[in-house]
Amino acid sequence: MTQSPTDPAQSQARTSNSAEHPWPVRSVATKVAQWIDKLGSVWVEGQITQINVRPGTRTAFLVLRDPAADMSLTVTCSPDLLRSSPVPLTEGSRVIMYGKLGFYTGRGTISLRVIEIRAVGVGELLARIERLRALLDAEGLFDDRLKRPIPFLPTTIGLVTGRASAAERDVLTVAQQRWPAVRFEVRNTAVQGPTAVPQMLTALAELDGDRGVDVIILARGGGSVEDLLPFSDEALCRAIVACTTPIVSAIGHEPDSPLSDYVADVRAATPTDAAKRVVPDAVAEQDLVDELRDRSASALRGWVQRESRALQQVRSRQVLAEPFRALDRHHDEVERMRDAARRDVLRALDGADTAIRHLGERLSTLGPAATLARGYAVVQRISAGNEPHILRSVADSPPGAQLRIRVADGAINAASLGPTPAGKNDERS
Template sequence: MPDRTAQDGPQTGAGTRANSAEQPWPVRSVAIKVAQWIDRLGSIWVEGQITQINMRPGTRTAFLVLRDPSADMSLSVTCDPDLLRNSAVPLQEGSRVVVYGKLSFFTGRGTISLRIIEIRPIGIGELLARVERLKALLAAEGLFDPRLKRPIPFLPATIGLITGRASAAERDVLTVARNRWPAVRFEIRNTAVQGPTAVPQMLAALAELDRDPAVDVIVLARGGGSVEDLLPFSDEALCRAIVAATTPVVSAIGHEPDNPLSDFVADLRAATPTDAAKRVVPDAAAELAGVRELRARTAAALRGWVDRETEALAQLRSRPVLADPLRELDLRHQEVERLRTAARRCTEQLIRTESTAARHLREKLTAVGPAATLARGYAVVQRVTGPERHVVRTIEDTPAGSQLRIRVADGAVTAAALGTQALGAEHTDTGRN
């Protein structure tokens, strides 16, 4: 182990001997030094809440316990009993006071006590003014911002309840909640809801319930009371603990006109404990009625939808294209038949016209053709001498002895040329007869 020398311990001056394991200070020296250090603090003003008054008859010293309203810390206080008796405002346990005195360390017992020579009760007006100043401070920090409010679950599995033991607030919350939803579960923490121990106990209960993962919402409930009775719910430490909690917190303090600061920082403010139970726990009967109504509305909406779709289908089916699907085909068939008839008629007309024209042409050709000429008594004379046949056009084409083919209407005659005779000749060439 390292040696702890006087450098690690307190120094009281050049005349103080060094402190070490080999040269320890006796208890009396430590007690005297502590008394000297505390005496240097001088006289001070201290604010707190009286939690205990012990003033025995015939004694010249009254003993009090002064407690911090926001923390589990206290201080022993002594004073002259006349200081308590002559107070302008009667002092009792729970009174908020400001005292002036000097701390003393009793070396014989090793205890510290505050000896006061002046005590000033804090009036309700001053308390309310302090509350207003704290309210302005918290508002400036944004702790009242609605955007910080956490939603309350619709059906919490477990509700944490912080309230006084066997109080009307506890009874109202439990009765109303169980009447509305019989299966609801509670985690109850009974604490003081007024007096000097209220804030520390509520802070501890709030922290415990906030750590419990089964708790879905925490209700801070108390019935009505005087302004002084409700002051713990305007305590700064409690307000900041509500904001810091991860579980939604419902503030149900007093009655409708009461507005402690916990109402502003909580996630939901209820007018009364009964109202808190109604707003946190749904009404089973109302929810069942709502379900029935929704089912009825759903069924009606479904029937309406089916009716509308049925009507739409009926309208679609009543349309000509669906009522008589083959109608268009029949119309097109009739049109095709009409076009076919017209085409046939036009074709036949064209054929008749062309046939007539062809007959006329044929008649014309027949009239001017060689067969018709032959039928009228004419003949076609061809010379067949030689490799080719030549039609005889002049007498020079048929020298005497030429073989001829004479075509008439009903056949042909083979002959030979005996001689020729020119038109207008008066005698016939005998050599050719």
């Protein structure tokens, strides 16, 4: 229960500790020990980085480190606890410990006094990795749309791997064999154990910040599930996703892929495969260039030959071989058509001339000249000041009227003696 500000004991404690009344070291150490003792017993998970068991002693000293952070605790236990463990405990083992924190007042240090140690089995490690994989997948960190393409010919390649490791040797050897001019920025780090993740994070940050590095290879030559735990660390996976430089994961462990394979832009089966994926083969590329050049030259020659044959076919056509033959043929046709048109016109003219002649004959037969030639006459009365007009009735020719009588061979001037009855004239005729 918290004491109120008016608690006499608290007021006394505040007044008893000052520059004029400082606490002795033993009082502070005792109080710290009392405060830490109030924490009670706890379960702690970590990785053993140091085991110190001296013969004949009743206490074993260990260092328990956080795999994802540069933090550790001093642990003490009975040597029998280590010897009775069902799984041999060595440096690098992942364990869960149960104990109580204690403050050693003589040296002013804190240690965890454990009474139970459980080794984290492979099955449990894989289950934790699977849960983390599901979490990262749900956040979309495995999405293919986040994958960055690898440049065709990187000028500088960043390599994060163990010092003097087979993975480093394989990557450098294969890459230089494929493209001798390739350059590397190598960062040697621990690739297993408690210091692996912090060192790899630092190396990734340095290479990602270098603008001259075009791609980064994270390589290790395989190992057990426990050895590959750093490559399934959440902090490392998120750092890979956050990098702006393409990352190639080349862990070389086919059965159980670490999570770095899922978040990396490219997953390589082995470090050698990573070198082949990142660095093009100069010989193969030269062969490809030669093949493409030969194919293009062959295609060009084929095109020229096809066009030449097509041109030759065009030139061999009759219209080009004898260009005036078609004109001559059309000229003859035009002549034939003109002759036919002339004949048709002449035939039409002859027919029209014959029709006109027939009409003229008919007109002559029916005209007044022919009638006059048959003995008939045309009688006109002539009056001074008037045009002559044909007599159509005896009334039109009174006695003494001036007449003009036209016959076939000329005209006769006469005078009218008056009309004669029609009956008398008919009897004479």
